Amino acid sequence: MKITRAVAIRRVGVIALLVAGGFLGAGYLGEKPTVGGGFTSDASATVFDAFTSKRSGVWVNARGKVTRLLPDDKDGSRHQRFIVAFENGRTVLISHNIDLAHRLPLRSGDAVSLRGRYEYNDRGGVIHWTHHDPGGGLEGGWIEHAGQRYR
Numbered sequence: 001m002k003i004t005r006a007v008a009i010r011r012v013g014v015i016a017l018l019v020a021g022g023f024l025g026a027g028y029l030g031e032k033p034t035v036g037g038g039f040t041s042d043a044s045a046t047v048f049d050a051f052t053s054k055r056s057g058v059w060v061n062a063r064g065k066v067t068r069l070l071p072d073d074k075d076g077s078r079h080q081r082f083i084v085a086f087e088n089g090r091t092v093l094i095s096h097n098i099d100l101a102h103r104l105p106l107r108s109g110d111a112v113s114l115r116g117r118y119e120y121n122d123r124g125g126v127i128h129w130t131h132h133d134p135g136g137g138l139e140g141g142w143i144e145h146a147g148q149r150y151r
Contacts, residue, residue, distance in 0.1 A: 047092055047118055047125065056119040059141075060127065063113040066106050067091060072098070079128075082106060084114075092118070093126040096143060096150070101131035104145050116141040 050058045062084070070081040070093075079095045080103050086092075094114065096104065106112075117129040132151045133140040142151040 047086070047127075048090060050118050051120060051125050054120045058118040059115070060118050061113070061115045062086065062092075062127070063111065066108055066110045066112060069106060069108060080104065080106075084112060084127075090124065092124050094130065094143070095126050095128040096130045097128070100134060101143075102150050104143060104150055106145065110145060113144040114142065116143075 046058070046060050047062065050056075050060075064084040064086045066082050067085045068083040070083070073079040073081055073095065077097050077099045080098050081096075082094050083091050084094055094112075094116070104112075114127065114130050116127040119126050119128065129138075130141040130143045130150075132142075140151065142149050144150075
């Protein structure tokens, strides 16, 4: 795949902004919550940075729209799986553990906000740990849908 100069410059700009934001935010990865508990910006830049640098284990806060519902993953712990698209059109797989948290009543087009852990893969990555930590060692994650938080 050939990358044009304009695309390369845009990518360098995004990475520079993310690095600067990381310094200003004392290393916080993800969106900065507002006082009202919402988000001040789209997390797709953080996910894009993790994807392009092939990083895993990055905690992100994100919001987007469900674009596709997938069959549950039933190998080991059961996971509800769906694709979320960010405002810029980038997509990521969400893998929500339904052995530890309640299943979400989702439909394509629904808006969701979430906190989870991003893991790199060559298809755009996956966000998991969208549930409480049963061991109590991590803050854990959540998904908000239709005014309800699932953890």
